[in-house]
Every structure is written in structure tokens, then in C-alpha cells.
Amino acid sequence: MTWLRNAVVAALMAFSALAAAEASAQTPSAFFLSRSENRNQVHYALRVDEACRPVGTQPVFVYWRMLERGESEVEDLLAVEQPVYGLDGTQQVEATADGWKVRIRLRAFPERPIDITTTSSARGQCTVQSWTKVGAHVAQLEHVFVKTSWPFSVDFVRLDGTNPDGHPVTELVRARD
Numbered sequence: 097m098t099w100l101r102n103a104v105v106a107a108l109m110a111f112s113a114l115a116a117a118e119a120s121a122q123t124p125s126a127f128f129l130s131r132s133e134n135r136n137q138v139h140y141a142l143r144v145d146e147a148c149r150p151v152g153t154q155p156v157f158v159y160w161r162m163l164e165r166g167e168s169e170v171e172d173l174l175a176v177e178q179p180v181y182g183l184d185g186t187q188q189v190e191a192t193a194d195g196w197k198v199r200i201r202l203r204a205f206p207e208r209p210i211d212i213t214t215t216s217s218a219r220g221q222c223t224v225q226s227w228t229k230v231g232a233h234v235a236q237l238e239h240v241f242v243k244t245s246w247p248f249s250v251d252f253v254r255l256d257g258t259n260p261d262g263h264p265v266t267e268l269v270r271a272r273d
Contacts, residue, residue, distance in 0.1 A: 126156070126212045127226040129181065129240040135163040138173070138181045140212075140226070142198065148214045148222035149196055154187050156200050156212060180204050205253070210237060230257045231267045 129138040139159055143151040150156075158181060162169035173181055184206060188199040195215040202210070210228045217223065226237040235257035243251040253269045 126224050127210075127237045127239065128161070129242060132241075132243045137161045137163060140183075140200075140210075142212050142214065142224050144214060144222055144224070148216040150189050150198050150214065153189065155189065156183060156187055156198055158182060178203065228255070228257075230255045230259075230265045233259060233265070235259045235265045 125139040125141045127140055129140075130136075137160070139161055141157055141159065143155045143157065145151050158173050160171045160173065162171055180203070182203050184201045184203055186201070188197075190197055192213065195213060197214075198212045200210050200212065201208075208228055210226050212224060212226050215223045227234055228237045229235075230237065236259075237255060237257045239256040241254040241256065243254070245251050250271045252271060255267045255269070257265050259265050
């Protein structure tokens, strides 16, 4: 019976990795998070339909790009990783004049909402961008970097983005004592 259980567990893990890979290949990543301890990245992606509309009431999902193992390796977040990298349960989806907006909050950073927007070009190309406060102003969020310390502490979080004028912006958020 142990071999059967191991086979089932292996099949479920393979199916989960395949589903994450398929989803990540078809949905645009809005922004990503990296950490100082390795090259792996946490991606925040948006499920959209062929008209660039968010799909469902929870269209934003999170997955790992396991770059330490290979460029195309992806995995779902583990349950123990949800409090650190996951989203709170509420995703507000609304239509805008230019497309759609989904407001999310990271569980580890709930005081700073992130708006993920979609627009469709005249050629039907879907553009997904993330917007949040970086420094004193709202900017397009591209990357979150987390500098960690042993064993389980955070030295700082750096937000990297571009302001509406196209200039790079960065904000360093120090860990609370």
C-alpha cells in the first residue's frame, strides 16, 4: 500500500506542477518578488480571457518560478508560504474607462494595496501592469526584492518601479523592530 500512496502523491505533485506551468505560460505576470537567498521568484499573475478581461472573482494567483532548477520550472505556493507571499482573500474586480482593474493586497504587506490593470491594444494585445505607492507617488510596480537574514528575519523590502513619466523609482522599507 505504501507504493500506491507514493505513486498517488507523485502523480498529484506532477499534476500540480503541470497546472502551474500551463497557467503561468498563458497568463501575464503582473510583477514578481525575489529574495536574497536564491534566484527563485514569486510571480503574481492575472488570469484573463481572450478580450483581456479578468477571469472569475479571484483572477490573481501566485506561483513560484524555480529558476534554481531551470527557466521553465514552476510550482504553486505551499500552504506554509501563503502568510508570507500569498494574497489576502479579497480581490476587487472592476471595469475602468481603459480596461479592467483588480485590487489586491499581499498578506505580508496589507497596508499597501496593489492595483493590477489590463488594457487591450487596437491589435488585441493584452497589457497587464501593477500600480502601487512607491515612495511618495503611485508608480508601476515591477519588482519586489526581499533581503532576508538567518534564520527567518527580513532586513528590508525594496520596491522597484517606474513613475508615470517613465523614470525609475525605488523605495526601501526597513523591517520593523
